[in-house]
Amino acid sequence: MKQGNKNLITNYSSAKYSWLKSGGKISHLHKIFRQNNLIDLFNVDEIKEKSLLVIGNLSNTLIKDEGFNGVGIKLAGDFTSVQIKTDYMLVGAAVLDNYLSKFCYQNSISGYEFLYTIPGSIGGNIFMNAGCYNQEIKDKLISVIFFDIYDNKVYEKNINELQFDYRRGFQKKNTIILYGKFKIQHGNQKYIKNLMLEYESIRNHTQPQKVNCCGSIFKNPLNHSAWKLIKSSIDKSFYEGPIKLSKIHSNFFENDPNISANSIDSFITKIQKKVKDKHKILLEKELRIID
Numbered sequence: 001m002k003q004g005n006k007n008l009i010t011n012y013s014s015a016k017y018s019w020l021k022s023g024g025k026i027s028h029l030h031k032i033f034r035q036n037n038l039i040d041l042f043n044v045d046e047i048k049e050k051s052l053l054v055i056g057n058l059s060n061t062l063i064k065d066e067g068f069n070g071v072g073i074k075l076a077g078d079f080t081s082v083q084i085k086t087d088y089m090l091v092g093a094a095v096l097d098n099y100l101s102k103f104c105y106q107n108s109i110s111g112y113e114f115l116y117t118i119p120g121s122i123g124g125n126i127f128m129n130a131g132c133y134n135q136e137i138k139d140k141l142i143s144v145i146f147f148d149i150y151d152n153k154v155y156e157k158n159i160n161e162l163q164f165d166y167r168r169g170f171q172k173k174n175t176i177i178l179y180g181k182f183k184i185q186h187g188n189q190k191y192i193k194n195l196m197l198e199y200e201s202i203r204n205h206t207q208p209q210k211v212n213c214c215g216s217i218f219k220n221p222l223n224h225s226a227w228k229l230i231k232s233s234i235d236k237s238f239y240e241g242p243i244k245l246s247k248i249h250s251n252f253f254e255n256d257p258n259i260s261a262n263s264i265d266s267f268i269t270k271i272q273k274k275v276k277d278k279h280k281i282l283l284e285k286e287l288r289i290i291d
């Protein structure tokens, strides 16, 4: 429901827009079209004191049923474009992976084929250090441009100054990722296209399609595959019901739309416990659960 301020959405339904088609409401979601909107918003001290949640394409986020009662941020406008500069690409955090991959193909820029199959946004990728097929977003990044809500200022940090790790990217508290500066390497268009299609085909054969899901539930522990640990720890009841593990990939679950987010959380905790009991390994969630 929109209020007088057209950039503020109250009671935003994450269940409607998330990939899981489940999740509580965001009490106040501010749509940010340009940098000045952020400066105006965070000029007010009481706003800085509230908890902050930035959402991208909600492909890796589950908001618990009680909802999020703080300051929600959704980037739009200026943050949805890609600009080619002399020796880098300036990519807005709200640009979708699939769009960037196709943009790079059209401009004969190689190295972004893997993003063709990830359903997130660049902001979400930089936060998560998203990756697949032996590539991660950090390999392509030159620097991250972000807004600090306390200083009310924009900063830029070079990738060499940042400690990105497996599925852990730029997670500095009280900041909003605005842009990534990305490397440009030119390549053969036909080769780029073929690689995009090859990645798509691999994914279609190894992961469930057209279901409500969040990608991998857990990170792979060092020297282990989460799906193997899960498969060897659970009984077949986990593959049945309104929230169930995928028979194609045991580190994915599928759920009926509008199912309670808290019941998804309990399902995940049950799996974690089974693996811990059987293998003495505590799986770390890749899915971001917000409460």
Ligand SMILES: Cc1cc2nc3c(=O)[nH]c(=O)nc-3n(C[C@H](O)[C@H](O)[C@H](O)COP(=O)(O)OP(=O)(O)OC[C@H]3O[C@@H](n4cnc5c(N)ncnc54)[C@H](O)[C@@H]3O)c2cc1C
Pocket: 019, 053, 054, 055, 056, 057, 058, 059, 060, 061, 075, 093, 117, 118, 119, 120, 121, 122, 123, 124, 125, 126, 127, 128, 129, 130, 131, 132, 175, 176, 177, 178, 213, 214, 215, 216, 288
């Ligand atoms: C079918 C499917 C397949 C997937 N496959 C992969 C895969 O192969 N590899 C992989 O790594 N992931 C994969 N994922 C997970 C997901 O797509 C990635 O984690 C992606 O990077 C999330 O982007 P998002 O925009 O959807 O982020 P969201 O889910 O909206 O947010 C994720 C986190 O990033 C934070 N965030 C988002 N934008 C910003 C910003 N601008 N500033 C600060 N914080 C921000 C959020 O607060 C949240 O904590 C898959 C998901 C699905 C549904």
